[in-house]
Amino acid sequence: MRAIVLSIGRELVSGLRPEAHAAAVARALGAVGLSVLRHETLDDDVRAVAAALRRAAEEADVVVATGGLGPTLDDGTREALAEAMGVPLQEHPAAEAHLEAWARARRKILSASNRRQAMLPHGAEVLANPIGTAVGIAARVGRARVFCLPGVPAEMHRMLAEEVVPAIRRLVVGEQGTRAAPRSIVRTIRTFGLAESIVGERLADLMAPDRRPRIGTTVGAGIIDVHIYAFVAPEAVEADAAEVRRRLGDAVFGEGEERLEEVVAAILARKKRTLAVAESCTGGLVAAKLVNVPGISAYLEEAVVAYSDASKVRSVGVLECLIREHGAVSEAVARAMAEGIRRRTGADIGLGLTGIAGPGGGTPEKPVGTVWFALADAAGTPATREVFAGDRAFIRQRAANHALNLLRVRLMG
Amino acid sequence: MRAIVLSIGRELVSGLRPEAHAAAVARALGAVGLSVLRHETLDDDVRAVAAALRRAAEEADVVVATGGLGPTLDDGTREALAEAMGVPLQEHPAAEAHLEAWARARRKILSASNRRQAMLPHGAEVLANPIGTAVGIAARVGRARVFCLPGVPAEMHRMLAEEVVPAIRRLVVGEQGTRAAPRSIVRTIRTFGLAESIVGERLADLMAPDRRPRIGTTVGAGIIDVHIYAFVAPEAVEADAAEVRRRLGDAVFGEGEERLEEVVAAILARKKRTLAVAESCTGGLVAAKLVNVPGISAYLEEAVVAYSDASKVRSVGVLECLIREHGAVSEAVARAMAEGIRRRTGADIGLGLTGIAGPGGGTPEKPVGTVWFALADAAGTPATREVFAGDRAFIRQRAANHALNLLRVRLMG
Numbered sequence: 001m002r003a004i005v006l007s008i009g010r011e012l013v014s015g016l017r018p019e020a021h022a023a024a025v026a027r028a029l030g031a032v033g034l035s036v037l038r039h040e041t042l043d044d045d046v047r048a049v050a051a052a053l054r055r056a057a058e059e060a061d062v063v064v065a066t067g068g069l070g071p072t073l074d075d076g077t078r079e080a081l082a083e084a085m086g087v088p089l090q091e092h093p094a095a096e097a098h099l100e101a102w103a104r105a106r107r108k109i110l111s112a113s114n115r116r117q118a119m120l121p122h123g124a125e126v127l128a129n130p131i132g133t134a135v136g137i138a139a140r141v142g143r144a145r146v147f148c149l150p151g152v153p154a155e156m157h158r159m160l161a162e163e164v165v166p167a168i169r170r171l172v173v174g175e176q177g178t179r180a181a182p183r184s185i186v187r188t189i190r191t192f193g194l195a196e197s198i199v200g201e202r203l204a205d206l207m208a209p210d211r212r213p214r215i216g217t218t219v220g221a222g223i224i225d226v227h228i229y230a231f232v233a234p235e236a237v238e239a240d241a242a243e244v245r246r247r248l249g250d251a252v253f254g255e256g257e258e259r260l261e262e263v264v265a266a267i268l269a270r271k272k273r274t275l276a277v278a279e280s281c282t283g284g285l286v287a288a289k290l291v292n293v294p295g296i297s298a299y300l301e302e303a304v305v306a307y308s309d310a311s312k313v314r315s316v317g318v319l320e321c322l323i324r325e326h327g328a329v330s331e332a333v334a335r336a337m338a339e340g341i342r343r344r345t346g347a348d349i350g351l352g353l354t355g356i357a358g359p360g361g362g363t364p365e366k367p368v369g370t371v372w373f374a375l376a377d378a379a380g381t382p383a384t385r386e387v388f389a390g391d392r393a394f395i396r397q398r399a400a401n402h403a404l405n406l407l408r409v410r411l412m413g
Numbered sequence: 414m415r416a417i418v419l420s421i422g423r424e425l426v427s428g429l430r431p432e433a434h435a436a437a438v439a440r441a442l443g444a445v446g447l448s449v450l451r452h453e454t455l456d457d458d459v460r461a462v463a464a465a466l467r468r469a470a471e472e473a474d475v476v477v478a479t480g481g482l483g484p485t486l487d488d489g490t491r492e493a494l495a496e497a498m499g500v501p502l503q504e505h506p507a508a509e510a511h512l513e514a515w516a517r518a519r520r521k522i523l524s525a526s527n528r529r530q531a532m533l534p535h536g537a538e539v540l541a542n543p544i545g546t547a548v549g550i551a552a553r554v555g556r557a558r559v560f561c562l563p564g565v566p567a568e569m570h571r572m573l574a575e576e577v578v579p580a581i582r583r584l585v586v587g588e589q590g591t592r593a594a595p596r597s598i599v600r601t602i603r604t605f606g607l608a609e610s611i612v613g614e615r616l617a618d619l620m621a622p623d624r625r626p627r628i629g630t631t632v633g634a635g636i637i638d639v640h641i642y643a644f645v646a647p648e649a650v651e652a653d654a655a656e657v658r659r660r661l662g663d664a665v666f667g668e669g670e671e672r673l674e675e676v677v678a679a680i681l682a683r684k685k686r687t688l689a690v691a692e693s694c695t696g697g698l699v700a701a702k703l704v705n706v707p708g709i710s711a712y713l714e715e716a717v718v719a720y721s722d723a724s725k726v727r728s729v730g731v732l733e734c735l736i737r738e739h740g741a742v743s744e745a746v747a748r749a750m751a752e753g754i755r756r757r758t759g760a761d762i763g764l765g766l767t768g769i770a771g772p773g774g775g776t777p778e779k780p781v782g783t784v785w786f787a788l789a790d791a792a793g794t795p796a797t798r799e800v801f802a803g804d805r806a807f808i809r810q811r812a813a814n815h816a817l818n819l820l821r822v823r824l825m826g
Contacts (some may be wrong), residue, residue, distance in 0.1 A: 009631070010629050010640070011638075011640055012436075012452075013450070013452065014449060015435070015437065015438070015440035016436075016640060018433070019432065019436065022428070022432065022454065023428035023429075023431040023432065025428070026426060026427055026428030027427070027428035027429070028428075030427055030428065036426050036428070036456075037456065037461070038426060038453050038455050038456070039426065039452075040452065040453050041435065041452040041453075043451065044629065046622070048450070048451070052451070070609060070613075070630070071609060071610040071613050072613035072629070072630050073613065073617060073620045073622060074628070074630065076622065106802075111610045111611065111613075111614055112614065113613040113614055131803050131807075132803075133610075152632065153807075154803045154806075158804070186427070186429060216424060227429055229427070229429065277718075281704075283704020283705070284696075284697030284698065284699070284700030284701035284716055284718065285697065285701045285704075286697070287696050287700075287718040288695075288696050288697035288698045288701045291696020291698075291720060291809070292805065292806055292809065294771075294772055294773065296720070300720055301721060301723070302717070302718065302719065302721070302728060303697055303717070303718035304716070304717050304718070305700040305713075305715065305716035305717070305718075306715065307700075307713055307716070308713070311715035314715070314757075315717070360708075392705065392707065396701075396704075
């Protein structure tokens with residue numbers, strides 16, 4: 001079965017915002033065995049969207065569209081779908097009930113523009129949206145199944161996983177009788193600590209373009225992902241994954257969507273260790289990543305953003321003379337931050353991080369991107385220095401990931 | 414003149430990597446006055462790309478394609494373009510000279526696969542690539558101008574700016590005589606504090622689909638952006654922007670790419686006020702956003718992630734009896750956090766934030782998404798409660814933006 005992915009929004013087609021859903025939709029469709037022909041990003045013009053829906057429905061069995069389901073008049077996906085189906089819009093009782101329940105739960109009154117969201121093409125079905133006003137729509141255009149999802153990321157992802165993927169799985173199984181649907185397999189092995197060129201050299205033969213399964217890498221803020229890509233050959237993927245893991249060793253921290261902070265949280269939980277964080281140039285990023293892991297409160301004692309010199313002294317007990325003598329970005333201060341936050345909170349491990357994210361503040365000896373990391377535990381307080389190249393946001397992300405990886409390695413050791 | 418943007422690559426259509434060029438190409442085309450009809454992301458299959466090129470050339474005056482110009486056999490854009498033009502591939506002297514010069518400068522020997530990059534469709538022209546092996550291609554398919562650029566980001570951006578944009582500018586000027594090329598204008602007004610449906614109602618007449626300039630909205634973590642799109646009518650955009658600002662009042666916090674945290678930092682700087690933050694469920698997000706503003710260290714005294722009950726007591730001096738009596742997520746604790754961090758740091762304003770980001774921890778009286786905010790300053794410590802709907806990451810982003818907006822409003826008052 002073939003699929004086409006549509007993304008609707010004037011802000012997308014004009015380049016004002018990058019399109020951000022098509023890749024996730026394509027991966028989800030690939031995972032249940034569909035072959036994705038193309039993505040299209042469209043203006044939210046009713047006639048253009050209707051024409052694209054009709055054309056996509058002629059070429060594909062499944063069309064998934066995101067965006068254009070909001071309450072404002074520039075959201076025209078409902079109208080476009082009705083036009084493509086050749087039917088009128090009408091009030092849909094289930095959509096209306098959803099809107100009313102949503103408003104009641106929030107003690108709000110539905111506005112007239114909210115009520116537009118209950119107007120669906122005649123014959124269309126509602127896809128539930130437990131976290132927003134815009135219901136999704138399932139319909140047929142010609143012989144193709146069309147699914148329209150809201151553009152709000154959390155709503156889109158949830159509806160894709162809970163409504164669209166199960167519906168497509170039923171279609172695929174129905175078409176093929178009781179046989180399991182063929183699956184495209186993408187396995188991703190996540191690593192931190194090796195440069196991309198080193199990963200490339202260690203995997204050179206596996207990454208040759210004509211080799212199957214295909215293997216490729218992508219990079220983001222220091223994390224190198226190795227993707228193994230195949231159709232219906234789970235054993236070959238399995239064997240490649242084992243080989244990649246063997247060659248990259250301890251740099252491998254997880255698979256798939258697993259994040260460094262989740263790995264750190266899991267080790268803290270397994271080893272029943274507690275953590276406290278004192279961070280400077282990352283300004284709360286290390287804490288923010290950790291706190292995004294549910295249940296972390298049992299292991300993260302506290303995090304302090306000791307951004308100014310005064311707060312390094314006041315909150316983590318860094319001696320003023322250390323800052324005067326070595327500067328705020330120094331091994332001595334990073335160690336004092338790690339030891340200070342550990343002492344004050346009674347945590348098993350203290351992380352101290354101080355650096356220069358730029359754009360100003362660099363010197364020849366301490367260029368922008370210089371970051372000192374220290375980890376204090378019962379055994380001592382080793383410190384390391386890194387110099388990252390990039391803009392302020394990149395240096396901060398890179399430093400936060402580096403700190404999480406240091407924690408991972410220390411906790412495993 | 415109308416344009417279509419194509420992005421070619423199996424890793425893109427499968428969703429393994431997000432497509433990353435179309436938005437930049439669309440902005441560049443819009444800036445020289447072209448109207449972008451759509452973007453398509455395509456598999457690197459020669460027949461599919463040739464069909465897409467032909468279809469695009471029927472609908473648009475300009476087609477810009479990125480990707481598929483590399484040396485390996487899975488790069489088929491040259492073949493696809495030749496097929497769409499109905500001409501054979503042949504060695505192009507300028508492309509060959511470029512490849513040889515490139516190899517000579519690097520003391521390398523051209524491989525057979527490199528030499529494939531000198532095979533261009535008969536009648537096509539070379540677009541210079543000063544930083545890579547893949548030359549770009551300019552050609553005609555039917556009456557449309559087609560530009561094919563390499564997918565390597567640095568090469569694509571440079572060729573777009575130095576070759577494609579000037580060529581299109583010449584086309585536009587040629588079409589319109591000596592008049593300057595028209596420019597598309599996008600103006601974005603950023604708001605926080607009004608629901609999207611309320612914004613939609615206040616602007617309903619301005620957002621009518623047939624009205625010009627067109628006005629549309631986008632939403633992200635509570636921020637509603639109002640975009641005004643127009644061709645060659647700066648006065649109309651100016652008038653609409655003033656009208657939008659008038660109707661949305663204090664909810665407007667900025668324009669363009671301006672962020673809430675930048676606005677807060679600017680007001681702190683202008684009024685010479687200092688801030689300290691004690692946050693719980695947002696786990697450092699408020700601090701992380703603020704610290705991304707260069708120069709914030711002069712105004713942000715300190716931020717504490719008081720995530721556990723113990724750290725609320727230890728670091729911000731919340732009385733244990735308050736937590737016992739009211740719960741950690743309560744008005745009393747939010748106020749105690751705001752007052753405690755203000756007292757401890759001596760900042761002018763203390764922000765306290767405590768909530769339930771989920772997925773666990775909700776109760777009927779305090780559902781997941783409940784967040785209490787308090788702002789302590791010399792005048793007192795007002796507190797407010799919000800209930801946000803969404804997943805953990807969304808609730809945290811939403812709450813962090815809400816806190817920044819409360820700061821903005823208080824600082825302006």
